[in-house]
Amino acid sequence: MTERTFSIIKPDATRRNLTGAINAVIEAAGLRIVAQRRVRLTEEQAKKFYEVHAERPFYGELVAQMTAEPVVVQVLEGDNAVAKYREVMGATNPANADEGTIRKQFALSIGENSVHGSDSLENAAIEIAQFFTDDQIVG
Ligand code: CMP
Numbered sequence: 001m002t003e004r005t006f007s008i009i010k011p012d013a014t015r016r017n018l019t020g021a022i023n024a025v026i027e028a029a030g031l032r033i034v035a036q037r038r039v040r041l042t043e044e045q046a047k048k049f050y051e052v053h054a055e056r057p058f059y060g061e062l063v064a065q066m067t068a069e070p071v072v073v074q075v076l077e078g079d080n081a082v083a084k085y086r087e088v089m090g091a092t093n094p095a096n097a098d099e100g101t102i103r104k105q106f107a108l109s110i111g112e113n114s115v116h117g118s119d120s121l122e123n124a125a126i127e128i129a130q131f132f133t134d135d136q137i138v139g
Helices: 011-015 019-028 043-049 059-068 079-091 102-106 119-131
Strands: 004-007 032-039 072-080 116-119
Touching: 004 019, 004 102, 004 119, 011 019, 011 059, 011 072, 019 079, 019 102, 043 059, 043 119, 072 079, 072 102, 079 102, 079 116, 079 119
Parallel strands: none
Antiparallel strands: 004 072, 004 116, 032 072
């Protein structure tokens, strides 16, 4: 089934000029980038986006990191896009990520892990709606 998922290229990656290299991995996997914008997240946006992690010990640092430098927010489209992008990203902790995945190739640590991807179709719709209107997504 054709799905859409939400992706963020995180500050550790934008800082190292890896947006294009990461997009190349995404496209090589057969996912289409149907919306994309470079943005500096506000504290309010980052807190809301990561609300589910509010009680976790790393929440404060996560919000601080995600707002300190630009990110690239994206919508990816393709067959089985949610699960496929999670495969392409690799494990949250790059130490556990498979060869060829984005995180294996580029991530610095569990906190600076280069990309975010939605964990379910339901969350994908919620996350996409936080950053894009329907007319900004061109499939
Ligand atoms: P992400 O997929 O964006 O979702 C939450 C983020 O919290 C995660 O990727 C990591 O970058 C970050 N994070 C920092 N520390 C941890 C941790 N111990 N466990 C899980 N996620 C963490």
